[in-house]
């Protein structure tokens with residue numbers, strides 16, 4: 401029997417505090433603005449991917465959550481797979497002793513331990529795990545930063561899931577995308593008190609994919625260009641806040657950026673509604689909680705943020721989490737939610753790879 405190669409890798413989701421929304425190059429997935437996120441713990445929301453290369457395989461094949469998924473020629477999956485094969489080929493060409501299997505077909509099996517495409521960043525963890533498992537399969541010496549250049553071409557936000565802690569994705573300026581990668585600005589150990597609470601308002605698949613939504617925003621929203629003028633200063637200020645462990649500033653910027661992203665989505669034609677009434681009620685509860693905290697001690701105690709879906713992520717220092725969980729549960733008792741509402745599924749903490 402001939403030799404086969406196989407590797408497994410997991411990657412966690414990341415939730416942006418400064419949102420990526422808009423592409424300047426749709427093929428290379430180059431963003432219109434830099435973004436910044438927190439990578440959550442692998443213990444909670446993660447994708448696990450096994451890749452196998454075998455000379456007997458007839459074609460590259462992917463199973464996602466147990467179901468056969470299409471690998472469209474020239475599509476994002478195919479691009480990531482062929483980029484990884486190209487790196488393996490380079491390694492084989494440079495090293496005569498390396499085993500030659502870059503031309504073999506691969507079978508890839510990926511599984512998410514949470515709802516897929518429901519605005520919980522499944523494409524981020526999915527493409528990061530895919531690229532990382534292929535890097536292991538092909539025994540590539542590539543750094544997470546280098547791999548982020550490839551994961552970015554699968555799903556933009558995936559480039560940030562290759563690193564743990566607090567991660568910035570620089571928009572870059574090069575036409576070939578070579579300077580549009582993710583880098584860690586602080587590790588989870590630099591701010592261990594930072595925790596995240598994931599409130600699953602709905603695990604339905606979202607109506608408007610982020611790819612379709614972004615394109616429509618770029619083409620139709622007048623507010624969008626205004627957003628691009630404020631992001632650079634937000635990036636600078638939130639990076640400083642993270643480095644100083646200044647939660648109040650971190651929270652103020654995170655909530656403003658989430659609100660602006662959803663305002664831009666609403667300004668899109670036709671409008672995109674990612675949040676629902678429950679999402680907005682969560683905003684009201686967190687705002688009131690912060691109003692009381694600001695009155696008492698002059699600082700905010702929690703920050704909400706929403707991606708392309710109704711689910712809330714609440715960032716807060718660990719010491720406030722018990723109070724926040726009790727507050728959320730008291731306003732949104734699980735019984736009051738009909739299926740598919742299931743608020744408050746998991747409390748994920750800061751990330752590691």
Ligand code: PMV
Pocket residue numbers: 415416418419420421435523524555556557558610611707708
């Ligand atoms: O990487 P995509 O195409 O799934 O887009 C992600 C967009 C947001 O989640 C809304 C924002 C972000 O920066 O993660």
